[in-house]
Amino acid sequence: MTQPQPSSQMSGLKKGPWTPEEDQKLLSYIRQHGDGNWRALPEKAGLQRCGKSCRLRWSNYLRPDIKRGKFSLQEEQTIIQLHALLGNRWSAIAAHLPKRTDNEIKNYWNTRLKRRLSELGIDPATHKPKADALGSSTSTGNLRHMAQWERARLEAEAKLVRESRRQLGSSSSSAPPPPPPVKNRNAGVAHVTKPPCLDVLKAWQRVVTGLFTFNTADNSLQSPTSTSSFVENTSPVPCVGFNNDGFVGNSNSKMGSNGMLGCSSENAWWAEKAMEWEGYSAETLMVCNAANHNQQGPAAEATKNFNVGTCYATGFEEDDNYWNSILDLANVSPSGNY
DNA sequence: AATAGATACAACCGCAATCTA
DNA sequence: ATAGATTGCGGTTGTATCTAT
Secondary structure: OOOOOOOHHHHOOOOOOOOHHHHHHHHHHHHHHOOOOOOOHHHHHOOOOOHHHHHHHHHHHHOOOOOOOOOOHHHHHHHHHHHHHHOOOHHHHHOOOOOOOHHHHHHHHHHHHHHHHHHOOEEOOOOEEOOOOOHHHHOHHHHHHHHHHHHHHHHHHHHHHHHHHHHOOOOOOOOOOOOOOOOOOOOOOOOOOOOOOOHHHHHHHHHHOOOOEEEOOOOEEEOOOOOOEOOOOOOOOOEEEEEOOEEEEEEOOOOEOOEOOOOOOOHHHHHHHHHHHHOOOHHHHHHHHHHHHHOOHHHHHHHHHHOOOHHHHOOOOOOHHHHHHHHHHOOOOOOOOO
16 A cells, blocks of 8 residues: 655644745756655755655746746637646646646636636536526537537547557557556547537637627627627637737637738727737737738648637538647547547 | 735635546 | 546645745
8 A cells, every 4th residue: 555655744844935045955956966856855965855746846947948937829819728628737738838738728717717708608617608607608509519519628638548559569469458647537429410510609709809898688698899799600700819819809700710810900999909908019919910810821830720719600500620729739549539 | 105906816625527557 | 347546636734935023
């Protein structure tokens, strides 16, 4: 049986925030000897800490390949997409966000994204509209789309499990299937169905870019430029896209299969709101706008890949770019030939 | 200026998976 | 095959900082 690890409290080791001196000791030791063997490391490094504390400090804070500071809009979207797909599997999510730690992502989700989704009337646990918040979105059609999404999500998870088995070389045809690599995972389902866009992402895009505001009188989302309510439709709707830096711009034209069209004359307003609400610099917005207008180059490509509004605006028609972007994030092949 | 409440983030804890002898 | 050690992960807590009164 596994013995309980000796707690810092019991052994009299130091706890709490790290001092710069402790950081320096840990850093210089790891630079000289590398990390690992955390149990023995504190004593060798001259630290009155348990190995676990040293490991956490290194992996969550001192590691040189960690990016700190504000999350970009694209990072936010990635987190939301992957959370919808993977749930609270922070390490798996972090694997797709270069230089971000699972702890940082978890904190960001718990302190900001979760609350903001709740404010949008989205249940952050299920990524579905709360029953009483967006009345029209619980229509039969939307429920069907949600079911399709959930089915596809489960399938993707099952594929992840299969892939991890395959990579571990444990997928011999005669061997009994090992348990899934994560706790409390649901079993996969039989068929792959390309899902609709996540309601949560649609709402996110609109609110983040200022397309919608809440009407506190009837609890609905409203656009400042139209009276469209927040329901799925196939009519022209305001669209936005994102490039590598986040906010791009918007269009009131119906989007094509690849995503966005050009910017509208309202961009100044959106830019102002992006700076006001999200803290984006004017320089960033200028770059975004250029990418949006030209629709070419890396930023425009990223825009296409990340334009989660595409299939929404086109009435939930199949959209390879959107679904592939999610599956790519999770390293899952949509063809599913295992 | 003082205080309370809210927020953000670092760090800890316990459990489970994995490794190793 | 097994027990013990180690590592990884996710939930939770503690604390510093910010903001409103």
